[in-house]
Amino acid sequence: MSEIENKAENGSTESAGECTSGDTKDDKGLGLGVIFFIVAFVVCFLSGTLLFPKLLYSKKEQPFNFDHELHVSEAGDCDACHSVREDGSFTGIPKLAVCLDCHAEDPLGETEDEVVFVEEYVNKEKEVPWLVYARQPDCVFFSHAAHTTNTDCKVCHGPIGESNSSRVYEENRLTGYSRDIWGKNIFGIKKHSWDRMKMDDCAECHKKETGHQGYCFQCHK
């Protein structure tokens, strides 16, 4: 055996000996390490899941409360107010002029919201600065005209027509977009088709309905 090989053999024996004696000594240290690991894991996981969304989203109130259910019963279906124009573009949230088709005369109803609406906006001829829950990023093209012919509004927007009050609008502090796009569930898990409005959700429905998830340029023109 060469000198080098001897040294190597001796060295390994020495280090193995140290390790054996140390094992019994460090058992407690390892135990504490595991506890630290678990505590840190739980704290960070819970922070990332519960505290992070609270920091990420700011809460904003709508200018005043809007009763969709009442309007549906009085005015008719969604397209009574949210219509598609002749050129195929979508009107989105109606302008003040559309509201005034019905609200032009004396205030309709006696709610506080009606007072705010009339005093702040109708009398001042100011558009209501509604916060739009479903606004998609600037880089996305979406045609309502192409979708509403065979898809119910509910599929994407949920049963909003049955609500009596406006939800709090949560704005992503980083991107400026609504929380509705990612979905209420921070893990991105959805129960209903309208829980999320991300690209994957578009693709999922397209795949189901048309057999293909669609091409990039169809929406990102």
Next chain:
Amino acid sequence: MKVDRRSFLGLGLGAAAGITVSPMMLKIMDDSSILTQTTKTWPWALDHPPFDGEVSYESSVCSLCPGSCGISVRKIDDRPVKIEGLADYPINDGGACLHGIAGLQYLYDPARVKTPLKKNGDKFEEISWDDAIALVAGKLSDIRKSGSPEKLACIADKGQGSVSGLFKRLLKTFGSPNFYTMPSLESYLEVTAAALHGEGKTIGFDLENANFVLSFGAGIIEGWGSPVNCFKANASRKDRHAKLYQIEPRLSNTAANADKWIPIKPGTQADLALGMCAVILKNNLFNSMATGFTGFSKLTAMLQKEYSPSKTSEITGVKAADIEKMAISFAKAKMPLAVFGKGRGDGAQSLKEMAAVHTLNCLVGNINKKGGAFILPKNDYLEFPGESMDNTARKGFSKAKTGRYVNQLVEKVNASSKPVVEALFVYNSNPCYALHNPKSVKEAIGKIPFVVSFSSYLDETAMEADIVLPSHTFVERLEDVPSGAGLAKTVVGLTKPVIEPVFDTKNPGDAVISIAKALEGSIAENFEWESYEECLENVTSGIWDSLSEDGVAVISEGVPSGFVNVNISFIANNPVTIQAQGDYDLTLIPIDNMRLISAGTAASPFAIKTVADTVLKGTDIVVEINPLTAKGLKDKGFATLTTPMGTARVKVNLNEGMMPGVIGMVEGLGHTFDNKFVSNKGVNVNDLIGPVIESGSGLDAAFGIKAKIS
């Protein structure tokens, strides 16, 4: 248990694992990718995406240049977002030029005057409209009381249209004959028509039908006349088998597009035209009607003596054989048409040149013939009620004008130690930039005690004013826009407001009516309209129905009928040809470029961006010079250009398309007012050229100036 290194390791690992497994990492990554795409991230992008809304289109008329094209303005809700050419409009039929499509940029121009301004020392301060009108009226009343109402003068961009009509009416009822217009192709056409056919007429060129166009430097595709109409006429030339010969010292876009380019020594176009007349007369190729022209025999004798092909060749630099060949082809063509107005036609021009070129038209008998030159009555659709004038007004108005044209006005003001003009109105024009030797114009305006500008922008002239009464831009105002500028038909369009005024501005028509009302007495009696809108409806009553319903009224179309009197005495007297000022060896000439505007309004930021590096490199102006002339100069190198009027640092573009001995510098650069997008780029060529007044006509006819470059 002891806290040691491994415990902390566990803590760190646990935290990392907890964060990784939580949705935070995924969410932040997703948001970060969106963040990179939002306008929020990029300071140079819009604060917000363009507003969504209902799309609509409104028809109007562009009045940025004399072209008067019909435009269709695309709007999202109330906000105009795009200008396109209006289909089926009798002038441009859907076409638009780059200035027109960028017209909305003028609405938000950084130099826009947002509210009336009053000069206090060297600075402007904001005042209300009521105070401004009262101030102007007060000053004018003082001038009138002093017994010299003729000392109120006005410089407008044009003489036609109801707003100019209101200015003229105000001056007349005030008692002043001193209404001036800036040089324009339309004013030159009227001067030429007056010299050859009598007062009250203008000339239209039927470029759409002519089959042999002889252009004496007219930039048919460089913005001459009604630009889009000319583009269309030129585009159809090949299909119609029509020929275009371009006569100018430079291989311009028009020359490059023509069937033949005839390089000619600058300023000798009149001589070439007369040389060609001589060939036509010598070969008996003229129309038999020509013998009846007043001055025909005198012209024949003069031409035989002075303009033989060899003599003409010596003067112009064009070969004698070419002159003869060209004259014969022109005379034998079925529908020949000679066109004058160098460049865009609105710069300095000589009446000798214009009359000589038009004499070619008269000799070949294409007057009022299809494809020829149409002698049209001046666009006089306006029916202002007769003025009632008091004694002061009558006395003042009967006096002679201070100068024949705006150049003489400037000269007179500068020459006199006493104020020749007490108050000056400047409307829609920028004489402190657009006239030759703007320094002397500024000096003259500085000598006038009270200057009122009606400009939309704080341009070079508005900066010199004492009061600025800001006007709506063409997309905010109502106005009648008469065609002209060499069109073969007479059309009046209606510019309509397509957006509520963005700032506290007024229609200039309303401003004039307010001033007149504030002056009270017989002046106010002549302005009894509630508003400019009422006035416009009233004075255009003959065509108002079609103006308001269709946005346009076609007054005359097709070949005009009737006998046209031709008097060629002016040219038969062989007036002196203008020479360039100075003793240097080279000649500097201005170049017109479609992407720039040489008149008062500066080109839009968009238009400036489209200018080639061979015209403007960074902030340096590039001059064109033939390599044979540019001894010792490097291509793309810097040089100093010197003329008797001044010097400029320029970049050199060695270009064989420029005649030897000539330097070309583009017009429309070198603005100095406060607009970071268009100002302080290049040099204003007018700074380097001084006016040369043509005897007889009184026009500034400086086609260029002698120069040296080193």
